[in-house]
Amino acid sequence: MSKRIRIIEGTWNCSSCDTKGIPARHKRCPKCNNPRELTDQESEFDFGETDAKTGRSLREGVTDTQTLELAQAGADWFCAYCGASNRGDQVLCKQCNAERTQDARALQEQALPGPRPRPAPPKGASKKSPLPRVLMVLGGGLFFCCFGTMIYGVWMTQTQDYPGQIVGTEWKRTLLQERFSPVTLQGWQDELSPQPPRMPVNGEGEAAGVQNIRDCVSSRRGSRQVANGTHRVCRTKTRRKACGTEEQCETRDKGNGFREEVCKDVTRYCDESYEDCRNETRYRDEPVYARRCSYDTYQWKEVARRETSGRDGEPPRWPELAVTPEDRLKREEQYTLHIEYGAPERKQAPLELKTEQEFLAWKKGQSVSVTATHGGDIKQILPR
Structure with a gap:
């Protein structure tokens, strides 16, 4: 992969006589003979436009030996005494004959104590x-x-403690009576295994059983996919492939009004469309049938419900409900304290308790210390 190297010469503008486009090889203005100095207009070089695709400069490269030698002389330096621009390989200033000690550009940057001021917006902005x-x-x-x-x-x-009082108590108890009762259900024949039921004793030890399997009919149980031949499917795809070479250029500023441009040929890639064809299996849904049957079994069913409640000191009790040995009981209980708290504004809120023992520890009219959130949720009460 061969490289092609060119030297590109920039131009600068004279701030003394307003001459434009002075080649970088000239350290003095050809018109007014003033040296190029450390000013915004004279210290910046214009290298012209470049090709947006390859990065190659649209200017012609330097070919004469004298200018190429100047380009290789190193970065320019500005005299610390008179500010004139000099070649990088010179040790004495061509303007005032002073020795090269420290670059005027470095002295200028050191003289600025803080961040540089923001440039003013362009006119007409x-x-x-x-x-x-x-x-x-x-x-x-x-x-x-x-x-x-x-x-x-x-x-x-967030929580806060308040003085409070129990202004009411309330409880509710519920008994649910369930009976192991015969029912008729349906199921798939291959999942049904005949077995006798076992009746519960004191609400425990039951087995539902499966009996009298009957009235079996064919019914759709679901579907499955089965192969239904093949068909050829083609899809248009894109891939990258080498399609020749193209020029790519990079530049390096030499600090003296010249740039070194290095160009080389690199592989160029293009998008190529192609047909990707293959045989694919075609599927169809096929219904699956099985025999669905009726059968006899047992389930727990609610047959009765009794509730009782009380408030303000009335002791909790369970409702009365007669049951058989085949029945079972489910118990539900709820205990609530109604709390009034806060000063000077009084707030009321309920507090749910989990057990009868907790509930019986509190009485209506009892003074308590209440821990509650600012949102009104009671977290804890203590005797006071």
Whole structure:
């Protein structure tokens, strides 16, 4: 892969007589003879346009020996005494004959104590739109709204202790009577295994059983996919392939108004469309049938429900309900204290207890210390 090297010469503008496009080989203005100095206009070089695709400079490369030698002389330096530009291989300033000690550019950067001031906007530039400021205000408002909501949510879950009193007690108990009763169900014949039922004793030890399997009929149980031949399927795909070479160029600034351009030929890749064809199996849904049967078995069914409740000192009790040995009972119980707390504003809230023992430890009118959230949820009560 061969490389092609060119030297590209830049141009600068004289700030003294406003001459434009002075070749970099000239350290003095050809018109007014002033040396190139460390100013924004004179220290920057223009190298012209480059090809957007290859990066190659559109200027002609330097060919004469004298200019090529100048390009290889090293980066220019600016005299610390008179500010004139000099070749990189010179040790004395051509303007004032001073020795090369420290570059004027470095002295200038050291003289600036802080960050450089922001350059002024170009003439004719429109004033800054107020839209960013509006967006900042809206964004700040949204942030504080979300932050405030989060803080409020945290505050609502924080707890505080209050003096309080039990203003009421309440309880409710429920008995559910369930009976092991015969039922007729349906199931797939291959999943049914005949076995006798076993009746519960005191609500335990039962087995539902499967009896009297009958009335079996063919019924659709589902479907399955089966092969239904093959067919050829073609899909258009894209792949990358080498399709010749193309020139790619890179440049390196030599710091003296010249650039070294290195160009080389690299492989170029193109997108190629092609047909990817293959035989694929075609499938179809095939229904699956099985025999579905009726059978006799047993299930627990609710046959009765009794509730009783009380409040304010009435002792909890269970409702009366007569059961047979085949029946079973399910018990549900609920205990609630009604608390009034806070000063000077009084709040009321319920407190659910889990057991009868906890419930019987409290009485209506009893003074308590209440731990509650700012949102009104009671977390704990203690005697006071």
